[in-house]
Amino acid sequence: xxxxxxxxxxxxxxxxxxxxxxxxASTDREPTVVEExxxxxxxxxxxxxxxxxxxxxxxxEFVSACMAEEDLEYLGPPEAPSMIEWLGLTEExxxxxxxxxxxxxxxxxxxxxxFAAGEFxxxxxxxxxxxAADREKYVTRERECLQQSYAExxxxxxxxVVLPNDSPIHEYTMHASEATAGxxxxxxxTEAWSACMLxxxxxxxDRDEMGLPLQQEAEAFKSAYASQGQALVDxxxxxxxxxxxxxxxxxxxxxxxxxxxxxxxxxxxxxQCIDAGHDIExxxxxxxxxxLADAAGS
Amino acid sequence: MRRFKFPPxxxxxxxxxASAVGFVATFAxxxxxxxxxxxxxxxxxxxxxxxxxxxVAVERQASGTCDGDNIYNGQxxxxxxxxxxxxxxxxEQGYNAIVAYASSNTWVDYRFYDQDGNSFAxxxxxxxxxxxxxxxxxxxxx
Numbered sequence: 001x002x003x004x005x006x007x008x009x010x011x012x013x014x015x016x017x018x019x020x021x022x023x024x025a026s027t028d029r030e031p032t033v034v035e036e037x038x039x040x041x042x043x044x045x046x047x048x049x050x051x052x053x054x055x056x057x058x059x060x061e062f063v064s065a066c067m068a069e070e071d072l073e074y075l076g077p078p079e080a081p082s083m084i085e086w087l088g089l090t091e092e093x094x095x096x097x098x099x100x101x102x103x104x105x106x107x108x109x110x111x112x113x114x115f116a117a118g119e120f121x122x123x124x125x126x127x128x129x130x131x132a133a134d135r136e137k138y139v140t141r142e143r144e145c146l147q148q149s150y151a152e153x154x155x156x157x158x159x160x161v162v163l164p165n166d167s168p169i170h171e172y173t174m175h176a177s178e179a180t181a182g183x184x185x186x187x188x189x190t191e192a193w194s195a196c197m198l199x200x201x202x203x204x205x206d207r208d209e210m211g212l213p214l215q216q217e218a219e220a221f222k223s224a225y226a227s228q229g230q231a232l233v234d235x236x237x238x239x240x241x242x243x244x245x246x247x248x249x250x251x252x253x254x255x256x257x258x259x260x261x262x263x264x265x266x267x268x269x270x271x272q273c274i275d276a277g278h279d280i281e282x283x284x285x286x287x288x289x290x291x292l293a294d295a296a297g298s
Numbered sequence: 299m300r301r302f303k304f305p306p307x308x309x310x311x312x313x314x315x316a317s318a319v320g321f322v323a324t325f326a327x328x329x330x331x332x333x334x335x336x337x338x339x340x341x342x343x344x345x346x347x348x349x350x351x352x353x354v355a356v357e358r359q360a361s362g363t364c365d366g367d368n369i370y371n372g373q374x375x376x377x378x379x380x381x382x383x384x385x386x387x388x389x390e391q392g393y394n395a396i397v398a399y400a401s402s403n404t405w406v407d408y409r410f411y412d413q414d415g416n417s418f419a420x421x422x423x424x425x426x427x428x429x430x431x432x433x434x435x436x437x438x439x440x
Contacts, residue, residue, distance in 0.1 A: 046351065078420075078434050083427045091428050100381060101427040117394045120434050124389075124420060127436060139436055143343065160423065161346040162435060165358050170344060177353050177377035177403070211381020212401055281350065281380070288352035 031168045034144075037151035038169055043297035044154075046289055052157050059149045059156070066145035072138055074145075075126050080119035083112050099267030100211055102218035103259045106225055110239040176292035180284060183291070189283045196273035202266060207280065210270065214263050221256050224248060343437075345421065347384070349429035353377050355384030355400075357423045360407065363440050368412035370440035373405040374398045374423070382425045389434055390419035412440070 031039060050058070064074040080086075083105065084094045098104040105112075130138060146162055155161050163169050180186060190206055197204050204210040221244075229247040233239060244256060274281075342364050347355040355378075360371035376384035383401040387394070390413045398408035412419065420434035 082430045094427065098427075105427070113394055117389055120389060120420065124434075128418065155346075155348055155351075157351045158349050158429065159347075160435060161348060162343050163346070165342045165344050167344070170346070170356075173346060173353050174377070180352070181377075181379070181403075206379050207381035208379045208401065212383060215381075215383060284378075285350040285352055 029166055029168065034147050034151055035167060035169055038147070039172065039296045041151050041154050042172060042295075043293050045293065047154070055153055056156060056159070059153050062149050062152055063142070063145040066148060067138075067141055070137070070141050072141055074142070075123050075138075076142070078120050078123035080116045083109070086112055086115065095267060095271055099260075099263040100214060102211070102215045103221060103256060103263050106218070106222055106256065107243045109222060110226060110229065110242075114239060172292060172295050175295050176288050179291040179295075180288045183287050185283055185287050186280070189278060189280050193273050193278035193280055196276055196278050197269055200269040200272065202269055207270075210266060214259070214266070217259050218263070221248070221252065221259070224252060343435075345423050345435055347423045347425065347429065349425065354380065354382075354425040354429050355386075355423045357384075357386050357421065359437075359440065365440070366417055368415055368417050368440070370410040370412070370419075370437070372398065372408050372410065374400040374408060375403050375405050376400045376425070377403045378425065380425060382429075384423060384425055387422045387424070388419055389422070390414065410440075 047055075060074075060077060063076075067074040083101070084091060087094065087108070089097065094101065127135060127138070143162060150161065150163075193207075194205055197210070202210070225244055225247050229237075229239065229242050232242060232247065245253060248256060342359045344356065344358040346353055347357075355374065355376055357372060357374045360373055363369070363371040372386065374384055374386050383399045385396050386398040386408065387396050388410055393413045397410050398406060400406040410419075417440055419437055421437055422430075422434045424430035
C-alpha cells in the first residue's frame with residue numbers, strides 16, 4: 001500500500017486568501033486534510049507521461065487496495081463504453097458519420113441505452129444485495145478512497161468526480177470554469193471559429209448557438225421514437241430491429257431527415273474550422289488547466 | 299488552512315462573458331419520477347463531470363433532500379459552452395431516462411421520484427457523446 005500524499009502534506013498548506021465564493025456548492029468550511037492534498041495536486045502541472053487508460057487503471061488498483069483495508073471488495077467502477085466506443089469509432093469517425101450525435105443517432109440510441117444499463121446491472125445487483133448497513137459502509141468507504149485517489153492521481157481527465165456538497169474544492173473548479181470562459185484566449189479562438197463558420201454560411205457566436213437548437217429539435221424526435229417504439233417492443237419487437245423508419249410516420253420522417261441533413265452539414269463546417277486551427281476545445285482545455293493550477297497554487 | 303477567494307475582477311469578467319454568450323436554452327425538466335445523489339440520510343455529494351480535464355456538467359442535491367422520503371430534489375448546471383447541454387440520467391429497476399437538462403452555468407432545479415420505494419438509484423451526468431462513459435453513481439437516502 002502506498003503512502004498517501006495527504007499524510008505527508010498535512011500542514012504544508014498554509015496559504016490563503018480571504019474568502020469569497022460563487023454560488024454552487026460553495027462552503028465556508030476549511031478543506032480537510034485530503035482536500036488540502038487534492039488542492040496541492042491541482043496546482044501541479046498535468047502529467048502527460050501516463051495515458052488516461054493507465055492512470056485510471058492505477059486509480060482502480062489504488063481504490064481497490066484502499067477498500068480492502070476495511071475488508072471490502074471493490075465492485076467498481078461501474079462503467080461501460082461511451083456510445084462512440086460502443087460503435088467502434090474514433091471521435092473523428094463519429095463526427096463524420098453522425099455529426100454531433102443529436103438527430104443522427106436516432107436508430108441506435110435505444111439499443112445503446114439498453115446495452116449500457118445491462119452493463120451496469122451486475123454491479124447494481126451486487127450492491128443492492130448488501131444489507132443496508134454494509135451498503136452504507138461500502139459507499140462511505142468508496143467515497144473516502146476516491147477522494148484519496150484524487151489526491152494521488154488528480155481528477156480523472158474524462159470521468160465523474162464525487163465530492164461532498166460542502167467541499168471547498170468546488171470553488172476551485174467553479175473559478176477555473178468562469179475564469180476560462182472570460183479568458184481573452186477563449187474569446188479570440190471563439191471569434192476566429194465564428195468567422196470561419198460564417199464563411200461557410202453559418203452565423204453562430206459560439207458552439208452553444210450551433211448545437212443546442214439542433215439538440216432540442218432532435219430530442220423531440222427521439223422522444224417520439226422511444227414512446228412509439230416502446231409499444232412495438234412490448235408487442236415482441238426489439239430496439240435492434242426498429243429503425244426510425246419502422247416507428248415514425250411519414251411526416252415525422254421527412255422532418256427528421258431534414259434535421260439530420262442540417263446537423264451533418266453544420267458538423268462538417270465545424271470540423272473544417274477545427275482543421276483550420278480554430279479548435280476551441282483544445283484551447284479551452286489548456287487554459288482551464290492553467291487557471292485551475294493558478295487558483296490552487298495561490 | 300487555505301481558502302480560495304475569487305479574484306473580483308476576473309470573476310466579474312467571467313460573469314459578464316457568461317451573460318454575453320447569452321444563448322441559454324434551459325430545457326424544461328421532465329416532471330417524471332427520478333432520483334439523485336445522497337449517501338444515506340442527511341449527507342450528500344456533488345458530481346462533477348470532466349472531459350479533457352475540464353468540467354462539462356455539475357450535479358448536486360438540493361438542501362434537505364437526503365431525508366428518506368423517496369423524492370430526490372436535484373440541481374444541475376452546465377459551465378461549458380460546447381454545443382451540448384448537461385444531462386442527468388437515472389437508472390433504476392428498468393427505469394432509464396434523462397431527468398434533467400441544463401444549458402448554462404445557472405443551477406436548474408429538478409425532481410426525481412423513486413420508482414420502487416427503496417430510495418436507491420443510480421445517476422449519471424454527461425454532456426456530449428464523447429463525454430459519456432456509462433458511469434453511474436449510487437445514491438440513496440433521498
